[in-house]
Amino acid sequence: MQSLIGELFFKAFDNPLLSQGHDSASLDLPLGKIAFTTDSYVVKPLFFPGGDIGSLAVHGTVNDLAVCGARPLYVSAAFIIEEGLEMETLWKIALSMGKAAEACSVRIATGDTKVVDKGKGDGLFINTAGIGVIEHPVPISPKQIKPGDRVIVSGDIGRHGIAIMAVRSGIDFETEIKSDSASIAPEAMALVSGGVQIKCMRDVTRGGLASVLNELAVSAEVSIEIDESAIPVREDVSAACELLGFDPLYVACEGRFVAVVHPDSTNLALQILGPKSRCIGEVQSQGEVAVWLKSCLGTRRVLALLSGEQLPRIC
């Protein structure tokens, strides 16, 4: 079985690096600082509208590199397979992974497979680590965030989480809501090369927009005020959230990011990101750490960090 699986991945990821047949891949990197990241994917179910665990595992790691201003180059792919997983399922996921990697211009450079006994896993877990190169001098980090900076979101939020929950709950919405799972690298790279004064970027995943904003507020030691009416949520997502009892601000995306930019760069950033993007708020005082939501009715409330996970195993 081990060798069967090996062959399967070689075929699906077909590239000369994997054929080196060695314990590590040997890579020539361009000059520059390197970004290095890792994520495991335990999403349930393995397939969902708009993607699967394989494409998600590529996009997620590519996005973690891109929001640090790095151009994604290589990913690793490690599989923990529960005994009994259908070979056809694995094949579909591997193909989807190979396709996603190609679309993201990254190469799957190295991999690993472990099989665990039935009942000791859950079909399939995937880990991807990623290497990217930082080819510009712009310091992108929460520490750069200052009062007056604007907060931009790259597109409508909440679709990944709703796509997963729809499958899990078995509810049919009027329109099928597809995950937004995708690489945000082209958009992030375009902001950098377009001369936007980026302070920080972060992809919106587990915990949704509210969690990302809270993490940024804590790291930068600032307060952030967000305008509820400016936050892009599709009508069908909003309706689904209501039905399922979720707040869209806490629902995961997998193809959206937040960019905090110097106020002078706001319009340029919005122009580069296109009509899906919105300026949703601004950084306020340094010292007070909080995220404030100005509601559509004009009231102001703290957008707290959720204490638990609203949706476990969303990615």
Added chain:
Amino acid sequence: MQSLIGELFFKAFDNPLLSQGHDSASLDLPLGKIAFTTDSYVVKPLFFPGGDIGSLAVHGTVNDLAVCGARPLYVSAAFIIEEGLEMETLWKIALSMGKAAEACSVRIATGDTKVVDKGKGDGLFINTAGIGVIEHPVPISPKQIKPGDRVIVSGDIGRHGIAIMAVRSGIDFETEIKSDSASIAPEAMALVSGGVQIKCMRDVTRGGLASVLNELAVSAEVSIEIDESAIPVREDVSAACELLGFDPLYVACEGRFVAVVHPDSTNLALQILGPKSRCIGEVQSQGEVAVWLKSCLGTRRVLALLSGEQLPRIC
């Protein structure tokens, strides 16, 4: 719980890279080709004589880099935790990982934690990816192997597998057999810097010495003849194998490697590796792909690749 776990790892791995609080770690790499590798660890039990899943996850990935002639620099650490795992267990493992990383002179640069529901994992799985730098021009690869080359093993084999099986089977041997789990990077680096004409190196893990030799024979398209009497197996390991019904040639190590070297370099290599090491055989004809074992009685038989795993979840 998520934030508790986060704090736990920050404490255990205490280093400035992790405190960047960013989606990727930003690293300055020395010039040279880069080696990149990944492995997941699903060993059962989590703790065993001589190590645990944490130290193993560091050593295994460090060793995959080192056998490619790379100096290990950075590892990632991703945890898939089954709900209900004791925090104290996780803490012990994280500490052990941090200690192993320090001993190996590598930094844990980036990490991830996922929690899966009870019954959907098995306590803990760890993935580590690793980055190393190749600072010399020696081409180390199975393709370099030629007839006449000598096969050297860096020390006695089979201890890791027996240490695990002893715990699993509940058998008490007269002496406790400890896993050999350790970094082989200093030894591999010493061979390179000592001027040994290395053709290829490979760490002996799953499937043991026999599997490594078979993999090398296939990749290099050669036959290899091994002298049974030269293979170092400790007496207690040999006795335990007999008791448990295993062939030590197929039992995993986690701190041993095979080096295939030019015949002129044999003595130099043995001298650098010290008295634990042995020259166990040589590469024969090109074209025929097989591993031959010359037994203590003078007979010659093919040392086949095992079709299944003799010991599942050994690493």
